[in-house]
Amino acid sequence: MNEPKTTHFGYEQVAVEKKAERVADVFHSVAAKYDLMNDLMSAGVHRLWKRFTIEASAVRAGHKVLDIAGGTGDLSYQFAKLVGKDGQVILADINSSMLNVGRDRLIDRGVAGNIQFAQADAQYLPFPDNTFDCITIAFGLRNVTDKDLALRSMLRVLKPGGRLLVLEFSKPQHSLLEKVYDTYSFKLLPMIGKLVTNDADSYRYLAESIRMHPDQETLKGMMRDAGFVNTEFHNMTGGIVALHKGIKP
């Protein structure tokens, strides 16, 4: 009898078809206080990581941009300003709670006309081939069940010459920083999560999922294997976060 296929959910092994459901539960739980928690957890530095991503995107007026796992719309807000009225931004997220928060927030900030919202799975993007000038996925790839499938799906919907930017937690480059970071992630982070959202488990999953995510070189190799060229990464905050870039040939 065949063993059922499993994948990781943090440090836990779960059936492949169950992972999306478990991840969805985490984000349904934290959606309402996602931004507050991001600010608390990173002391506001996540804004700088995202700002650097925007600069590296080279998005210009008239471009079409897909912001996958766009969550509460931080990147989409900036992209909507950059692409102008002739461009288009699609904020996509698999999680309806996160998408609702993002959509409400952007509408409240007066962003309309050049932005659309889509509940979409990164592995099976519901867009035609060669559609986007730029795709970003910020702090989302590690939650995807089959990352290779997702990367190939992103490649398909990118225009030739278009770029993919993956902003994701990665491996700290100094052993001392890694120790401090581990202590913070596994001790302090769940405690903050418990205090703010009354949900320590979701933030324990966050810390575990970061450790299970491929490191800088591995992800770069995965992007190359998916068909991207000129792949490179840029470490930020000592490698706690890395921005990977790849171009569709």
Place this chain on the structure above:
Amino acid sequence: MDAMFITAALASAEKVINAALNYDPATRIALGKLAPQVLSIKLTAPEICIYVVPTEDGICLLGHYEGDFTTQVQGTVPALMSLLKNDRVNLKDSGVQVIGSSIFLADLQHILKNLDIDWEEMLSQIFGDIIGHQGAEFIRHKMHWAKDRVSNLSRLTSEFLTEELQALPSKAEVTYFNQQVDEVRLGVDRIEARINQMLQKHLQP
């Protein structure tokens, strides 16, 4: 330097500048008209490149830009600051090099010189009309006083070094010395030309 430090510094500077520009709508509108031009500032010491992108909402300060810039200015921080403060249009001996359109640079310089932030409005919104007015008067008075002191300090230092200490020559002496050097140089050039002429005549068969 870590890109994150530059990103953080630029993000803070951009926020402060744009907040201040909210209280000078004329400058903000004038900057908006310069879009989509891009100014690249390349500092040579320390080596940093930043990009100034005027928009309708103020300005964007970027540490990374992959498009074409309209103008690039290169130089050290003191040289660039000196250019910003002065009216000079000639960059000779300024230590600053310009690549691209100098018109865009002149437009920016003109806009910055006419910067007139309404401190009173800014302070009134935070502290109320009475304290805001008094605070703005205080800032205006102190800025006027500081401008006077800087101007006086510069004049007095110059006079002390040239007249009292006689450590440096005066401007007139330097000009006279330069004129004499020019005359000597021209004289030497004339002699060289005369010698060449004589040599050619002598060597001709």
